[in-house]
Amino acid sequence: MDDKVNVTFILIDGYVELHKYRYLYFVMMLTVYILVICSNSTIVYLIWNHQNLHEPMYIFIAALLINSVLFSTVNYPKLLIDFLSERQIISYPACLFQFQMFYSLSASEFLLLAAMSYDRYVSICKPLQYQTIMTKTNVNVLLVVAWLVPTCQIAVFIVLIAKKKLCAFTFKGIMCNSTIQTLHCVRTTLLNVYGLVVLVNVVIFPIIFILFTYTRIFIITYRNSREVRRKAAQTCLPHLIVLINFSCLSVYDVLLLRIGTEFPKSVRFIMTLQMLIYHPLFNPIIYGLKMKEIYKHLKSLFCKMP
Template sequence: MNVTYISLDGHIEVEKYRYVYFVLMFTVYILIMSSSAMVVYLIMIHKNLHEPMYIFIAALLINSMLFSTTVYPKLLIDVLSEKQIITFPVCLLQSFLFYSLSGSEFLLLAAMAYDRYVSICKPLQYPTIMRKTKVSIFLFLAWLVPACHIFVAIIIFTHLKLCNFSLRGIYCNNSINRLFCVFSRAVMIYGIVVLFNMSLLPLFFILFTYTMILLVAYRSCGEVRKKAAQTCLPHLFVIINYSSLVTSDVIVVRLESDISKTVRFLMTMQVIICSPLFNPIIYGLKMKEIYKHLRRLCYHARGS
């Protein structure tokens, strides 16, 4: 059975800095996994955090952990290897997980925005609107819908012929389009549809809900404004950060021949480091209830 290998040519001077890369990437991966797991653990064990807002935060952090695991273990193997290669089926799998989980991040952020909208704009109706069943449906759809969208694209890719076996990246992303012999207009159009459904549409929805929240907060008393600021600002920061990183990923793929290899490498690393690493820090330090339990946990750990 013939196995098709794709070389990952986005690395910079791996032979010279392989152990530096390994230590840095391994440290970042451990920080992402441990900090996210700690916040998820706190949400799980404390009953006062079993509210939709915190459940969505836990789901977002689990999604970040899955996303990081899609990229980092293979990266760590690559920097220690003589050749940075990946089989074509594994490359498709990594691309599927990368974009499926990226889409899930946007949908989870949209669900969180809706939760904050109901909490601040319709506080009396909140318990009846945000029932456990609805939260479960939102979580299920947040992971299912992007997976279905991306799976269709992957099925199309499996039927296309390869003419190029070198990928200008350090993992398999949208650059795999450049590996095929024939540029498929249908794939390009479908990619635009997926981009719109999985990122732009949720982003428009988020902007709409936060506009409504700002209007209600502006017209309300100081207590409502304080609540809006405490719960919405961390979400807004995460949304702005993640949107800029997704834009960066699109720019890297579209302009890969026009930007230097070093700039491309740094932009790519930014995509896989910033959001997964900052999310648990933002929610752990900026969400009052989570920070309270985190501080207590650290105090007990220090005391023992």
């Protein structure tokens, strides 16, 4: 690449034997992308179409699934283009946009899960106050906060790094994540500190809040009958499974990459694909099979098909 191209474009060097498996990668990822869109959209449609699912818990589930669709739509088209391209490159502005959307939507996942845990806490621990607390207005406020707060905080980070000079133009990954900072000529303490603040605000605090609310739910339901415990587990367990799944996948990107550990290219590639493939498909499966009301409508929908 000449000097003019180097200023604008970054070479993506995270694919493993792309020349050999490009068509296999393309077919596999296109299939997964279609499955992600169809599975998540189907459950969102069921929630939107059935009046008995117009409750805060299901609205938050729909928001979570929409978040998965947005997350996949930001990342999959670029991957599919790369698989069929002779040179895998991305402009620096486009890389920053992908960074913004990747982390904003990932952080929104944690905040939406926190909102869902609060909804379950009020429903189980304060049932008489549920209707007055979880009003339509309050639900909308929680949704706006879950999407807006991460977007604004990550946007500040983007502004801070947008004008930093690049001294390297080869990126050891397949999508722009936190390691984009390794391309900068100088890594500043300010960015590291601000990144840590954002991590605490949109990841650590929500996880602590979720663990606190579910602990309270466990303590209160433990004192009640077996039927109460069963119903609580039925609604809370899927949320906890999704939280554990997403947290484990996020550890690699948020922590391991930030400490500068050098992983083999194949490990980086596989771990990134785990994040892109596993979680967006995991959510609709868990909520579709584990949430009784959704499963009932889902079963009815497929039974009606010829």
